[in-house]
Amino acid sequence: MPLPTVAIVGRPNVGKSTLFNRLVGKRLALVDDRPGVTRDRREGEAELIGLKFRVVDTAGFEDEDPETLPGRMRQQTEAAVRGADVALFLIDSRAGVTPLDEEIARWLRExxxxxxxxxxxxxxxxxxxxxxxxxALGFGDPAPISAEHGEGIADLFEALLPHLEPEGPPDDVEADDEDEDEDRPQGPLKLAIVGxxxxxxSTLVNRILGEDRMITGPEAGITRDSIAIDMDWPTIDGxxxxxRLIDTAGxxxxARVQDKLEKLSVADTLRAVDFAExxxxxxxxxxxxxxxxxxxADAVLQEGRxxxxxxxxxxxxxDPSSLFGGVRHALDEGLAQVKGVPLIAVSAATGKGLGQLIDAAFEVRDAWSKRVSTGQLNRWFERAVEANPPPAPGGKRIKLRYLTQAKTRPPGFILFGTRVDQLPSSYQRYLVNGIRKELGFGAVPVRLTLRAAKNPFDNK
Structure with missing residues (x-):
């Protein structure tokens, strides 16, 4: 059963994102003293004294032309309220009730x-x-709270409780946890869009979702927070x-990032990359x-995604064909460590190539998560060493004993042998490229760790 939804609404700078972070127990939303930091809706799972719900952080409610950026932000806030089970109207008690608060209250009553x-x-x-x-706003007793200091939680609980179903019995919760364990190996594809x-x-995310979920427009840098949205992608077989789509800030x-808020947005994007598959x-x-x-691209690969x-x-x-060939060549030159990264031509405006893009993402996730048996791995390894033996620096042979896969996501391998500290990087690339090509890992980042066999006479 889906969790009920609470949309936090209010004018700019009343503390909506601070309260959102307090309820979800993490610093997910960007917070700054200046108004208008939040633009897109951000969602998270919250718990308040045993009451579980989905909470939505929204942009500050402003009276602006719908064609302007603040006007488009307001449309997103209105959509969040319409889709919620309850709207949590937040005001700034130190500023008192302002004319904009009164306007928001009139709109909420409608x-x-x-x-x-x-x-x-x-x-x-x-x-x-x-x-x-x-x-005087006409919504009953206001719950006095401090989102920053965590005060008034009991009052907030009492304000929300009449509108939300309490948490189910413990056996229901255990059943949900079991379902999550079963689904974990084939969980949602965590797909971050960066650039x-x-x-x-954001236009691409909206096209994939089939709705205007993210704010878009001609202005650069509209998106500030990294926003994660869950959906079910239709397959050919019905x-x-x-x-899980993650839209990020540009x-x-x-050297050009000087503003404090942009630095926070960049850090949030890098966290989204770390979270993604x-x-x-x-x-x-x-x-x-x-x-x-x-x-x-290099930062993404260094992160192992x-x-x-x-x-x-x-x-x-x-000149699309010439452009595609030029970009393909430049990518293979600039990202030589993972030649053949999937390159897909798309149009977020028309929807061209979206199916191919998502299919490619699922395919590389499969390769990124792949595990090869030790037997299969070492049969390939023996052939690779026989075809191209390691060099003998100083006339002393480097002996490579065996290879094992230590981890997945990204795939990591350990190479055991003697004098492996002198194994040239060119030979390591030869092995990594062979692993990708011969064992089906494709253009995903592959880690190779060298480990010398233990000498039984070291302590003698």
Whole structure:
């Protein structure tokens, strides 16, 4: 049974993201003193004194033209409220009830979604008058809370409880945990979309979802938080496969990132890459491949994530065949350690290539998660060493004994032998390339660790 949903709504800078982080128990949403930090809806699972629900952080509610960025942010907030079981209306008790609070209250009264009222920043006595003013909004007793300090949790629980179903009995919870354990090996594909600003990441996410879930527009850098969204991707046979899409903020050259908020967004994007299984690097086909794209790709591979490259805006690209060949060649030169990374031409505007892109992501996840038996691995290893024996630096032979796979996701191998510390990097690349090509790992990052066999006479 899906969890009930609570949408936090209020004007800018009243502490919505701070409360969201408090409820989910993690610093997921970016928080800053300036207003308007949050733009897209961010969701997370929350627990409040045993009450479990899904909480949605929304952008500050502003009265702006729908065509402007604040106006598009408001549309996302309105959609979140309409889809919620209860709207948690948050005001700043120290500022008191403002005209914008009153406008939000009027709008909420017109909706079908029940409303719970909370007055934030109520620690100490500075917020007492604002809490009293909140009674006039017509949503019953306001819950005085401090999201930053964790005060008023019991009052918030009482405000939400009438609108949410309590947690099920313990045996239901245990059954859910068992289901999660069964699903873990084939859990949702965690797919992060990264790239430079204005490459079309949010538009691509919306096209995959089939709805305007992310705010888009001509302005660069609209997305600030990394937003994860779960969905079921339809398959050819009529079934579905679980998918967790992660939209991220654009990554500019490090030297250009000066603003504190942009630095936080970049750090959030890098955390999203670390969380993901497969990363789609989205390129703008009208601009081609730039050095920053290769830097992003290299960072993804260094993190050990599977990589897919997507050329977006294919519908308006000039000389497409020449462009594709040029980008393919540049990628193979710039990412020589993983030649053959999937390159897919897509259009977020028209939907071209989306099926091919998602299929490629599932395929590289399978390779990234693959495990080869020790027997199969060493049969290949013996053939590889026989075909190309290791060198003998200084006339002393390097003896390679055997190879074993130590881990997956990304695949990691340990090579045992004598004098392996003198094994040239070129020979290590020969082995890694052979593992990829001959054993079906494709263009995923492969780790090779060298370990010398223990000398039984070391302690004699």
């Amino acid at each position: 909706q079908d979604t029940p409303v719970a009222l909370a007055a934030n920043k109520a620690e100490g006595r500075a917020g007492d008058s604002g809490v009293l003013e909140a009674f 430079r600003p204005n490459a079309g990441k 079934g579905t496969r679980p998918l 990554l500019r050259k490090k 497969v990363v789609v690097l989205l390129l703008d086909a009208t601009l081609g491949l730039e050095a920053q794209d290769l830097r992003i 599977a990589l897919v490259i997507a050329l977006n805006k294919w519908d308006i690209a000039g």
